[in-house]
Amino acid sequence: MRAFADLLDRLIYTRSRNAKLRLIGAWLRETPDPDRGWGLAALTGTLDLPAVKPATIRALVGERVDPVLFQLSRDFVGDTAETVALIWPEPAVPPPEAEPLTLGAVVNRLASLTRSDAPAALGAMLDRLAADERYALLKLATGGLRVGVSARLAKTAFAEAFGVDVDAVEEVWHGLSPPYAPLFAWGEGRGPQPTTLDVPVFRPFMLAHPLEETQIDLNDYAAEWKWDGIRVQIVHVAGQTRLFSRAGDDITGSFPDVASAFATPGVLDGELLVRGEAQGGEAGSFNALQQRLGRKVVSAKTLAEFPAFVRLYDLLFDGADDLRELPWHARRARLDAFAARLDADRFDVSALIDAEDFAALEELRAGARDAAIEGVMLKRRDAPYVAGRRVGLWYKWKREPLTADCVLMYAQRGSGKRSSFYSDYTFGAWTDGGELLPVGKAYFGFTDEELKWLDRFVRNNTTARFGPVREVEKSLVLEVAFDSIHASKRHKSGLAMRFPRISRIRTDKPAHEADTIAGLERLVT
Known part of the structure; x- marks a missing residue:
């Protein structure tokens, strides 16, 4: 835990992106397996340790520290993990000498706990650690590092540390599980590049920059409405269907009506919406969609009242054919043909906006007050589908607030x-x-x-x-x-x-x- 705690401490006080990349990269190269894999999982937000909840930590510290003192300290510090790490008292009886806790040992222990076991086991570990290590342990246990490192930054650090392409890392990331032994073997030249064939995995979305220019030539860019739902990717491979959120979270279980309606091999990019009664069966507001979000079990009543569908933006794979290198206009033609084979109640294609010029488009955007319209998307007609934000390819032009x-x-x-x-x-x-x-x-x-x-x-x-x-x-x-x-x-x-x-x-x-x-x-x- 010592090396991981030192890494977090240095990341918190480092503002430079390049400096953070170097810090993470050096730590990944110098740390043995499986510790570095668990650390990478923590930095990318893919480590799930369900036995330890914030309430568990609050109850545990309440047994060791005056509750009023803790609450006043928490109110001042503003972070539960930091407060507990600093206020945790030294044990009355020092714990017996033992080997230093490693990151892998901590993760394995936390992963094996039940809710009832968690307080005693967590307290025993906190007794063995220094304040900064306690902070690292608590952040690890609750999954909220907040050290100014995004998942993309951590993956970029891995790629730069081992001389591989970050997009290649993104391509296989969601087909792997912590502690990522095959990924490190590939990075160090000890194994082949991992593959995701026949696995329904998430591919990173192409994203848009806010429009800051005053004019766009509509001969070069196509315009379509920006819908106010949640961006999703739906994948069907080898008889399996998965629905992913923008963050790559599997939300298939929350939208079984959509997932069950998609059985055509391919990968689609679109906006998840629900139909609203007030809109005559068209897309409802985001407020209506919220009735479906975050539900692990969806009742028949909810399915009937808020039927979900996907308004399609793009086609990444048509069967086994990877279309991402094709220009937008070619993918759009393939998307229209692909969507014609799908259930029209669950899938439709986002219509293009017919505007003579930019001024006409600006007028249409200004008048758009549909409950489900957030603005306008502008997509360069010759642009491939590339992960992340690339200048000049896609723009989002939100309506005035x-x-x-x-x-x-x-x-x-x-x-x-x-x-x-x-x-x-x-x-x-x-x-x-x-x-x-x-x-x-x-x-x-x-x-x-x-x-x-x-x-x-x-x-x-x-x-x-x-x-x-x-x-x-x-x-x-x-x-x-x-x-x-x-x-x-x-x-x-x-x-x-x-x-x-x-x-x-x-x-x-x-x-x-x-x-x-x-x-x-x-x-x-």
Whole structure:
């Protein structure tokens, strides 16, 4: 654990991307199997140790430390693992001498635990470790490293460390399991490149850059709507079908209606949506889709009320034929032919937008307020399908956000670097009867200086405290930008904002002039 703890500590205090790549690469080269494989799994978020939950850790430290002291410390530090690592007391009786804990031994022990075994085993390990090693152990156990390393960065570090292509690593990644012995054997020249033939694996998505240019030649780019669902990849290989999220998570079980309808060998890229009654069977809002997200077991009632389908964007494989090197226009023609063989209730192709020129397209985009439309995609007609974001190939052009003037109601401290600031803000709008009801929560959109100003306002205008939450005097108006707003039975106001963020602090506006629930209801799509 010592080497892994040192790696995490150095990554936390290293801002340079290239420096992080060198740190991870050196650690992967110098660390023996299987420790480096488990470390790579932790850095890429693919390590799953279900026996240890945050509640387990809180209960465990509550037995060793005064609960009030722990809560006050946690509130100040802003991170449970860091707080426990620092506040954990030395054992009254030192543990017997033993070999230092290795990363592999820790993972094997944690993976073998039941929920009932976890507290005692975790406590025994914490007693044997120094504070920074305790931090590494707790982050490992809960799967939330947060050291400024993305999965892609960790894979790039592996590729650079062993002189292989990162896209080749991505291609086989989801067909492998930790601790990735075949991957390291390939990297060190001791074994062949892993293969994913006859395995339904995830391939990295092609992504878009935000459009910043003022003009795009539509002779070079095709335009289609950007739908507001979740990006998915659906794969059928060797009689098996899998549905993957943008992060590569297998979500087949949450959408059995879609998976069972796809039995044609191939790999498709599209947007997962649900049909909405208000839209006459067309795509419903993201709020409707949320009724299906994250469910491990989907009831017959939910399947019937929120039938899912995929609006197709691209075709990566047609049977065994890899189409990714073909230009977009050729893949699009293959996609149209491929989709014609599929169940029309579960799959359709995202229509192209017919616009004479960029100005006409801009007008169409400005007028698009369909519940499921998020904006416009622009795709270069001669572009291959390549993983990640490549400049000049795909652009996303989101529609202009809606705005509303809302009143700040509650605030809560943030986490990590923001743990000392009240940075999470709940805001509301007025009912006709003069009651203020929450309509959303935001924690970004403001500058560092504005954050300091808002933090001071919260501290100086607190009227009540509810655990970590402060209620404030209802006097500050915030201009809130959001992509769309939908009816919601889960919220007292009956409304739910999509992607709310603070766009302006309205010190010039009295609170009683803020927007009303009735006004926001007129924006519902």
